[in-house]
Amino acid sequence: MLCLELAWRFIIARKRPMLLSLSGIVFGVAFFVLTQAQTSGFEQFFIRTILGTNGAIRISDQFQDNVGTVEKVDQDGKVEFLFHSREDSLYREGVDQPALIYEALKDYPEIMGVSEIIEGNGVLNTGSRKSSIEIKGIRWVDHAQASDLISQIIDGSIDEFAADQMAVLLGSRISQRLNLKVGDRVRLIGGTGNLHLRVSGIFETGVSQIDKNRIYLHMGTARSFLGRFSGGSVFQVALKNPNRAPAIAQQLQNVLNHRAVSWQEREKVWLDVFKALRVSSGITVSCILLLSGLGIFNVFAILVIEKTRDIAILRSIGFSPQDVSAIFLWQGAILLSAGVFVGSLFGYAGTFLISVIPLRIRGIFSTDNFVVNWDLDHYLMAATIALFFVSFATWIPARRASKVEPAKIIRETL
Amino acid sequence: MDLNGGNHPVSDSLRVENLCHSFVDAGTSVDVLKGVSLEARSSEITSIAGPSGCGKSTLLYLMGLLDRPCSGKIFMNDVEVQDLNDIDRTRARNKSIGFVFQFHFLIKELTALENVRLPLLKSGTDRSTADEKSIALLNDLGLKNKSHRPAYKLSGGEQQRVAIARSLANSPKYLLADEPTGNLDSKNSDGVFELLLQMAQSLNLSVVLVTHNEKLAGRADRRFIMKDGLILA
Ligand SMILES: Nc1ncnc2c1ncn2[C@@H]1O[C@H](COP(=O)(O)OP(=O)(O)O)[C@@H](O)[C@H]1O
Ligand SMILES: [Mg+2]
Numbered sequence: 001m002l003c004l005e006l007a008w009r010f011i012i013a014r015k016r017p018m019l020l021s022l023s024g025i026v027f028g029v030a031f032f033v034l035t036q037a038q039t040s041g042f043e044q045f046f047i048r049t050i051l052g053t054n055g056a057i058r059i060s061d062q063f064q065d066n067v068g069t070v071e072k073v074d075q076d077g078k079v080e081f082l083f084h085s086r087e088d089s090l091y092r093e094g095v096d097q098p099a100l101i102y103e104a105l106k107d108y109p110e111i112m113g114v115s116e117i118i119e120g121n122g123v124l125n126t127g128s129r130k131s132s133i134e135i136k137g138i139r140w141v142d143h144a145q146a147s148d149l150i151s152q153i154i155d156g157s158i159d160e161f162a163a164d165q166m167a168v169l170l171g172s173r174i175s176q177r178l179n180l181k182v183g184d185r186v187r188l189i190g191g192t193g194n195l196h197l198r199v200s201g202i203f204e205t206g207v208s209q210i211d212k213n214r215i216y217l218h219m220g221t222a223r224s225f226l227g228r229f230s231g232g233s234v235f236q237v238a239l240k241n242p243n244r245a246p247a248i249a250q251q252l253q254n255v256l257n258h259r260a261v262s263w264q265e266r267e268k269v270w271l272d273v274f275k276a277l278r279v280s281s282g283i284t285v286s287c288i289l290l291l292s293g294l295g296i297f298n299v300f301a302i303l304v305i306e307k308t309r310d311i312a313i314l315r316s317i318g319f320s321p322q323d324v325s326a327i328f329l330w331q332g333a334i335l336l337s338a339g340v341f342v343g344s345l346f347g348y349a350g351t352f353l354i355s356v357i358p359l360r361i362r363g364i365f366s367t368d369n370f371v372v373n374w375d376l377d378h379y380l381m382a383a384t385i386a387l388f389f390v391s392f393a394t395w396i397p398a399r400r401a402s403k404v405e406p407a408k409i410i411r412e413t414l
Numbered sequence: 415m416d417l418n419g420g421n422h423p424v425s426d427s428l429r430v431e432n433l434c435h436s437f438v439d440a441g442t443s444v445d446v447l448k449g450v451s452l453e454a455r456s457s458e459i460t461s462i463a464g465p466s467g468c469g470k471s472t473l474l475y476l477m478g479l480l481d482r483p484c485s486g487k488i489f490m491n492d493v494e495v496q497d498l499n500d501i502d503r504t505r506a507r508n509k510s511i512g513f514v515f516q517f518h519f520l521i522k523e524l525t526a527l528e529n530v531r532l533p534l535l536k537s538g539t540d541r542s543t544a545d546e547k548s549i550a551l552l553n554d555l556g557l558k559n560k561s562h563r564p565a566y567k568l569s570g571g572e573q574q575r576v577a578i579a580r581s582l583a584n585s586p587k588y589l590l591a592d593e594p595t596g597n598l599d600s601k602n603s604d605g606v607f608e609l610l611l612q613m614a615q616s617l618n619l620s621v622v623l624v625t626h627n628e629k630l631a632g633r634a635d636r637r638f639i640m641k642d643g644l645i646l647a
Contacts, residue, residue, distance in 0.1 A: 313521070318507045413515075
């Protein structure tokens with residue numbers, strides 16, 4: 001306690017260098033929190049959108065056989081195994097018995113929704129403009145349960161879609177490109193021919209790749225257009241807890257004998273990009289904390305030199321070397337906790353400000369403000385990094401302080 | 415280890431026997447103390463005089479357990495203390511020994527009172543008792559209204575008196591003063607000397623006073639003169 005009190009007195013007697021040191025920690029922590037809130041905000045946004053659009057698990061392609069063949073070869077007394085994986089005939093495209101799979105999936109307690117989808121490609125033609133697109137044939141009631149489709153519709157409605165077998169739901173970027181509005185007519189060409197569709201709704205997921213390319217048709221309409229009247233579909237599965245997707249996908253794959261891919265595996269490239277972004281911005285911002293650590297080191301190293309006489313005197317009146325280093329460590333602890341506290345407040349306030357600033361983004365994502373993620377972990381991480389640098393910055397001078405030989409110092413001062 | 419066994423006042427002495435010390439300077443070993451023996455008794459002032467560089471300060475720091483001798487023995491209250499471990503030495507400095515140096519060595523961030531009560535708080539005395547005792551000491555030393563002044567705002571003589579108050583705060587048995595008046599004018603010097611004399615008697619202290627000032631040295635109860643690391647008389 002006495003050492004803490006002395007630490008405090010030493011700090012407030014040096015307002016300027018201590019405030020400078022403090023501001024380094026404050027800015028480091030604040031920026032760390034802010035950048036993490038943004039990068040992980042976009043990551044969460046992406047995950048949410050992708051889950052709400054494409055589901056947690058996709059089931060496709062039946063396995064033809066589960067194992068390749070293994071051949072045992074005896075050669076000059078050496079035993080070798082030859083593996084034949086029969087790669088080209090491993091899968092048969094699409095689900096063969098959708099009704100059975102559907103029933104099986106419906107019984108899983110962890111599954112929130114199951115939607116059978118028939119996929120294909122085509123070209124939309126308005127007469128003046130054309131655009132190639134990806135077709136998803138759905139049963140809208142099922143799909144609404146397995147996705148956020150209804151809330152993604154920004155114009156028109158699911159009811160209009162439900163009411164008309166020749167209805168189409170367009171991705172928002174398609175509707176912009178082709179200049180189509182709800183109620184307009186459009187031709188779908190390719191496949192077995194030619195469909196006259198009516199635009200019954202426009203949806204926006206926020207992920208440009210999807211909004212640019214996807215249309216939804218009724219299952220029957222899509223099947224007849226694509227000429228695939230049975231089988232060949234895929235399943236989109238929504239989970240109550242998407243984090244369990246890899247384990248559940250594995251389980252489904254074993255039970256159903258179909259390939260089941262979790263969103264984590266499916267979107268690995270994107271998730272890796274986000275992770276890299278998060279880590280690299282974290283490292284960049286940690287440099288602020290590194291620099292403030294160096295600043296603190298500098299301040300403390302000078303302080304220890306300045307205080308050598310006082311240290312000697314404290315030793316002569318019964319302070320141990322440990323007490324002496326405690327005085328300096330406490331100073332570091334005071335700066336650290338004040339810096340982390342104020343920095344977290346600034347980071348919090350900054351995150352809030354950024355989240356409400358109107359900002360139209362039309363790149364990989366479409367949003368109208370910065371997407372931020374509120375996560376206590378960011379604050380803890382910032383505190384940990386600050387702790388790491390400040391500890392080093394104080395520990396070395398504190399150790400030097402504890403090594404002061406009082407007799408030598410006092411004699412030299414005379 | 416009981417350095418404070420006060421029921422035997424005559425034995426509350428600080429004694430060194432055949433103390434030797436040397437420093438290694440630029441590769442060569444310099445013998446600074448070459449076998450010093452002396453005793454300082456309680457309620458007395460023991461003065462050590464001698465030319466600059468003869469080893470007075472070195473001797474004093476060894477007696478005060480700030481440094482370790484190369485050979486020889488140090489007795490406090492007839493107990494050998496030169497081989498105490500660091501923890502016991504630190505505790506002895508806190509409780510049994512008071513230092514006063516030529517330069518007052520106050521901590522400038524603290525007030526007079528806060529400086530004085532440091533050894534008390536360090537030894538675990540509660541705050542109100544420590545404050546009471548420190549203020550009483552400051553009053554005794556004529557600093558009645560200055561206890562809440564920052565240390566650096568006091569005059570040289572006042573600062574030295576605060577330093578003396580601090581050295582006495584924990585009621586030590588031994589007060590080691592290294593040219594405490596070296597930095598003061600003669601009026602203040604006399605004042606400090608009178609104070610030490612008074613303290614030695616009223617608190618049963620063994621005071622060891624290293625001084626250049628022959629007049630003050632002459633007034634001590636026991637007088638030693640050092641030269642080249644040896645006691646002459
Ligand atoms: N750390 C040291 N290294 C080398 N020599 C030292 C050291 N400290 C003191 N000395 C030498 O020891 C001698 C005695 O010093 P000191 O005890 O301070 O003398 P005094 O107090 O009598 O003036 C001096 O010659 C001084 O130069
Ligand atoms: Mg000296």
